[in-house]
Amino acid sequence: MTTTTHETSTTAASARGLTKTYGDGPAAVHALDGIDLDLAPGRFTAVMGPSGSGKSTLMHCLAGLDRPTDGSIVVDGTDLTRLGDDDLTRFRRDRLGFVFQAFNLLPMLTARQNIVLPIELAGRRLDATAATRLDQVVDVLGLADRLDHRPGELSGGQQQRVAIARALVGDASIVFADEPTGNLDSTASAEVLSYLRRSVRELGRTVVMVTHELDAAAYADDVVVLADGRIRSHLHAPSTDELVDALKVGA
Amino acid sequence: MRTVLIASLRAHTRRYVAAFVAVTIAVGFVVVTNALASATKAGLSQGVDDAYPASDLVVGERYGISEHDLRATLETARREGDTTSVIANGWLPVRSDDRTLGSEVTVGTVSTDDTMRRQDVTTGRAPRSDREALVDRGAAKADGIAIGDVLTLGSGPQGQEVTVVGLADSVSYLGADVYVPWPTLSRVPGAQADAVSYRVGDGAVGRRTAQLEDVVDDAQVRTRPAYVDDRVTMVNQGVDVISYLLLLFAAIAAFVAVLVIANTFTILFAQRTRDFALLRCVGATGRQVLRSVRVESFALAVVASVIGVVGGAGAGYGLTALVRAFAGPERIGAVSLSPSWLVAAFVGGVVVTWIAAWWPTRAVTRVSPLAALRPAESPGVRSRGGRVRAGLGLAVVAASTAVLVGAVTANSLPVLLVGGMASFVGVLLLGPVIVPALLRAVGRLLRRTGPSLRIASANAVRNPRRSAATTASLLVGVTLTTAVLTGMASARGAIESQMDAQHPVDVALTGETSIGAATLRQVADTRGVTAARAVNGVVATAKGLGSVPVLGPDETARRSTLDPAALHAVPGRVLVPPDVLGDLDGEVPDRLTLDVDGRRTTLPTRVVGSEWGRALVVNPATLRGLGGDPAPLAVWVQAADGTDPDTLGGDLGAVARDADLDTTNALKDRAYVDLQLDVLVYAVLGLLGIAVAIALVGIANTVGLSVLERGREHALLRALGLTRRQLRRVLAAEGLLLAVVAAVIGTVLGTAYGWLGVLTIVRTAVPDAPLVMPWTELGAVVVVAALAGLAACVLPARRAARIAPAQGLTLD
Numbered sequence A: 001m002t003t004t005t006h007e008t009s010t011t012a013a014s015a016r017g018l019t020k021t022y023g024d025g026p027a028a029v030h031a032l033d034g035i036d037l038d039l040a041p042g043r044f045t046a047v048m049g050p051s052g053s054g055k056s057t058l059m060h061c062l063a064g065l066d067r068p069t070d071g072s073i074v075v076d077g078t079d080l081t082r083l084g085d086d087d088l089t090r091f092r093r094d095r096l097g098f099v100f101q102a103f104n105l106l107p108m109l110t111a112r113q114n115i116v117l118p119i120e121l122a123g124r125r126l127d128a129t130a131a132t133r134l135d136q137v138v139d140v141l142g143l144a145d146r147l148d149h150r151p152g153e154l155s156g157g158q159q160q161r162v163a164i165a166r167a168l169v170g171d172a173s174i175v176f177a178d179e180p181t182g183n184l185d186s187t188a189s190a191e192v193l194s195y196l197r198r199s200v201r202e203l204g205r206t207v208v209m210v211t212h213e214l215d216a217a218a219y220a221d222d223v224v225v226l227a228d229g230r231i232r233s234h235l236h237a238p239s240t241d242e243l244v245d246a247l248k249v250g251a
Numbered sequence B: 001m002r003t004v005l006i007a008s009l010r011a012h013t014r015r016y017v018a019a020f021v022a023v024t025i026a027v028g029f030v031v032v033t034n035a036l037a038s039a040t041k042a043g044l045s046q047g048v049d050d051a052y053p054a055s056d057l058v059v060g061e062r063y064g065i066s067e068h069d070l071r072a073t074l075e076t077a078r079r080e081g082d083t084t085s086v087i088a089n090g091w092l093p094v095r096s097d098d099r100t101l102g103s104e105v106t107v108g109t110v111s112t113d114d115t116m117r118r119q120d121v122t123t124g125r126a127p128r129s130d131r132e133a134l135v136d137r138g139a140a141k142a143d144g145i146a147i148g149d150v151l152t153l154g155s156g157p158q159g160q161e162v163t164v165v166g167l168a169d170s171v172s173y174l175g176a177d178v179y180v181p182w183p184t185l186s187r188v189p190g191a192q193a194d195a196v197s198y199r200v201g202d203g204a205v206g207r208r209t210a211q212l213e214d215v216v217d218d219a220q221v222r223t224r225p226a227y228v229d230d231r232v233t234m235v236n237q238g239v240d241v242i243s244y245l246l247l248l249f250a251a252i253a254a255f256v257a258v259l260v261i262a263n264t265f266t267i268l269f270a271q272r273t274r275d276f277a278l279l280r281c282v283g284a285t286g287r288q289v290l291r292s293v294r295v296e297s298f299a300l301a302v303v304a305s306v307i308g309v310v311g312g313a314g315a316g317y318g319l320t321a322l323v324r325a326f327a328g329p330e331r332i333g334a335v336s337l338s339p340s341w342l343v344a345a346f347v348g349g350v351v352v353t354w355i356a357a358w359w360p361t362r363a364v365t366r367v368s369p370l371a372a373l374r375p376a377e378s379p380g381v382r383s384r385g386g387r388v389r390a391g392l393g394l395a396v397v398a399a400s401t402a403v404l405v406g407a408v409t410a411n412s413l414p415v416l417l418v419g420g421m422a423s424f425v426g427v428l429l430l431g432p433v434i435v436p437a438l439l440r441a442v443g444r445l446l447r448r449t450g451p452s453l454r455i456a457s458a459n460a461v462r463n464p465r466r467s468a469a470t471t472a473s474l475l476v477g478v479t480l481t482t483a484v485l486t487g488m489a490s491a492r493g494a495i496e497s498q499m500d501a502q503h504p505v506d507v508a509l510t511g512e513t514s515i516g517a518a519t520l521r522q523v524a525d526t527r528g529v530t531a532a533r534a535v536n537g538v539v540a541t542a543k544g545l546g547s548v549p550v551l552g553p554d555e556t557a558r559r560s561t562l563d564p565a566a567l568h569a570v571p572g573r574v575l576v577p578p579d580v581l582g583d584l585d586g587e588v589p590d591r592l593t594l595d596v597d598g599r600r601t602t603l604p605t606r607v608v609g610s611e612w613g614r615a616l617v618v619n620p621a622t623l624r625g626l627g628g629d630p631a632p633l634a635v636w637v638q639a640a641d642g643t644d645p646d647t648l649g650g651d652l653g654a655v656a657r658d659a660d661l662d663t664t665n666a667l668k669d670r671a672y673v674d675l676q677l678d679v680l681v682y683a684v685l686g687l688l689g690i691a692v693a694i695a696l697v698g699i700a701n702t703v704g705l706s707v708l709e710r711g712r713e714h715a716l717l718r719a720l721g722l723t724r725r726q727l728r729r730v731l732a733a734e735g736l737l738l739a740v741v742a743a744v745i746g747t748v749l750g751t752a753y754g755w756l757g758v759l760t761i762v763r764t765a766v767p768d769a770p771l772v773m774p775w776t777e778l779g780a781v782v783v784v785a786a787l788a789g790l791a792a793c794v795l796p797a798r799r800a801a802r803i804a805p806a807q808g809l810t811l812d
């Protein structure tokens, strides 16, 4: 296992001894098995590994969508394991953004309503800064003429872009994405990934993306490779060959 | 397919809970009806059996015994030295001291022969002479009658005085408040003999039967068992009528259950479209899939009906035990469930479920294998089927409106019912158009309260048909409830104006000596009295009446009453009220000669139905011409709303006793009529409650199933920052919206139906019956429906909120 060189104080998210076990007794599944991980802010990190290695579970725990069995998680300076459900929910609403593989949008709301949903859930109005950012993000993502359509009327790529817009409109410091390109063709994938990267470069966000496509990982700065619920390696700006090697060892 | 069937039954049992509960309630209701009816019959039969103790024969016709036959029977008994007991009763005015207990108190007979007496004396002793009376324990408590009190039965010269010597348990068959020996009762006009219970002294029953048959005209002479059997059949028919009426409510409940079940199946099958399509993909034929879901629904029907029958029987036994514990064992007998009712309830439950599942299951065969590969879209109103349905709905509503107008012009109840049902079906057909529009409107109104409501109203209109079907089930109950409330409010208005005419004076104190100012002040100061007016009059004597006060109420006195017109006499005429009519023995001369201090005046009479005690009423101008010296002979009292009739009667009775006045208390009769109306309304509402309960199960079900369906969306919302409480609120708001919309449509429809009912039925009897809008009650219906809708969603909402976001995201 390669350890990170980043200091704890400058991490966007960190986990210590993170364990997630499903079931108990002999039938127990250790989806995560004592993970120590620090993710640097302002970087695009890809989480890779074979199917069933615990990628989604790791992301769910880091994003406060699920409770770990053991260990601690600090995101953006907040210890998630100490938060109650309501505080955790508010934390997600105000500090995190999400892009999932599918079913990202509420089918009964238009694209615009979906984008501003977190703001609305917080009971806030779309203030001037948020409105400017909305225009900017929508413009960058090329959604301007699609805002009044419902998800059913949008292509898969457009739907993912709406989800990205939603993740970027708020003040989210970290955006979590679980296989955001899993359902897309290569052109649409490239589109979505480059937007994610732009949000890191131009908006200074931190993005954590789960993927098992090498092409997708190529857009990331860092790559974390999981195997059997453990971190096998944490690579910084790897070349494609390094990456292929890291993935191959366990295969 | 067997494995698929069993696996899906196991996987989906939870989702069938609502359909299951709906069938169970409807079936259980039918069984409970039978249990209670059988127990009531058993109680009544026991009562009939107990009514003729120690007798050999009973002489009587189906509905009583004629005076001639009665006399002939009693004559024979006297001659032969046999013992008899006359079973009779009547509704008579009864007063105790100066207090009127009521103008229609039930008075029955009690035998002075201990063996033939049917009442159980609990306190005191049984009457031994004709001047003694037994009083029902409950009535004694309600009317404040004690042993030793003297009661006067009837009014005027034929009034009979009796002394209360004992109290008795209540009797379920031919029961009365006061029991006196027949010789006394027979002297009061208005009592009617029902039969003669006859014990043959020398044991020669056959011979006596022949002897009696020789002397009676119409009456049958039967042995006691034969007579009792006949009577039991007769009273049981009455109970049967009531049980069949209750079946009407069971039918309403079943109709609502059909809506709930059909909706449940539709939603379930929509959710399982992918499963079905996958089955088709792997080679199942359409028929195989259809058969599998049909068997599934049949299994549900059978199990739910069995549990309904068993649960209903249990509830029936439980309720009977409750009644026995609280109302006394003489009120109700043992439950004996009729096999045919049980079978009918079971078969009914199965058939209802089967019918309800028919359409949704048919849709299953139309699922193409391809549906597994693309997401299903919800059927909208804009689909061809939706347009046809809406068009049909409009046509039905238009046609039935014409029928309803026809019903009102023709005053025909059957036409009204047909038109009402047809228009309701029309509204149901229009549901997918009306309901979402209203949901949107209500949602927009409430939107400002936060994002929860916005999401909820967006959710509620997602599937117009589903929302329409869900609201339809509640709509049935709300429409019927508000129709009953509105109709009854208007009918009550009509009845009240009739009551005003019949009882223009709340309490009348009447006497034959001048009433002093002190007495008047005492009356006016009594608690609950809002107006007390002295009425001038003179004391006259007339043939057949003895001495009687003649009152000439002036404008002020009349204006203070509830119906001044009823107390207005045309100059030169005399008004004869029922109390005086009783003294005249029902025969009223066209003219009445009044003798006042030797001066005679003959006036034409007019018989009226209004009551103000025992006094004649003339125009003040006429009074002045009668001679004598007009003085205040009566005080007419009006009471505040909600005054307790007994308390006021007692207070005024005390004043009246001191001043030697008679009191006539109309408040009691009014309170009785009010109570009857209240009981009727509450009984109907209570029975409709069953349909409403089933509908609420339906709402909980729709929201519950939608929750399952939207697991992913909820997880997404939670991930994006919707707190648990907010999510619960979203779901509760959805239930609330559905309930409010059903309540609003139902209230509008119900009010319209109620008024149409008034126009068609009540207006034929009371032409100027008002159309009343019972705002408070209608408001209460909407609020109760809204709260119930909210409450129905508590469980599904809690379940949905418990799921962790990560778990929900991986749901399929």
Ligand SMILES: Nc1ncnc2c1ncn2[C@@H]1O[C@H](COP(=O)(O)OP(=O)(O)OP(=O)(O)O)[C@@H](O)[C@H]1O
Pocket: A022, A023, A029, A030, A031, A049, A050, A051, A052, A053, A054, A055, A056, A057, A058, A212
């Ligand atoms: N709810 C659950 N109950 C039991 N086991 C679970 C549950 N969720 C996940 N697992 C198990 O935990 C392990 C990790 O699952 P996870 O979804 O994190 O894998 P993954 O790396 O995302 O795989 P994939 O690339 O296929 O999405 C797997 O073995 C899985 O079977």
Ligand SMILES: [Mg+2]
Pocket: A055, A056, A057
């Ligand atoms: Mg995964």
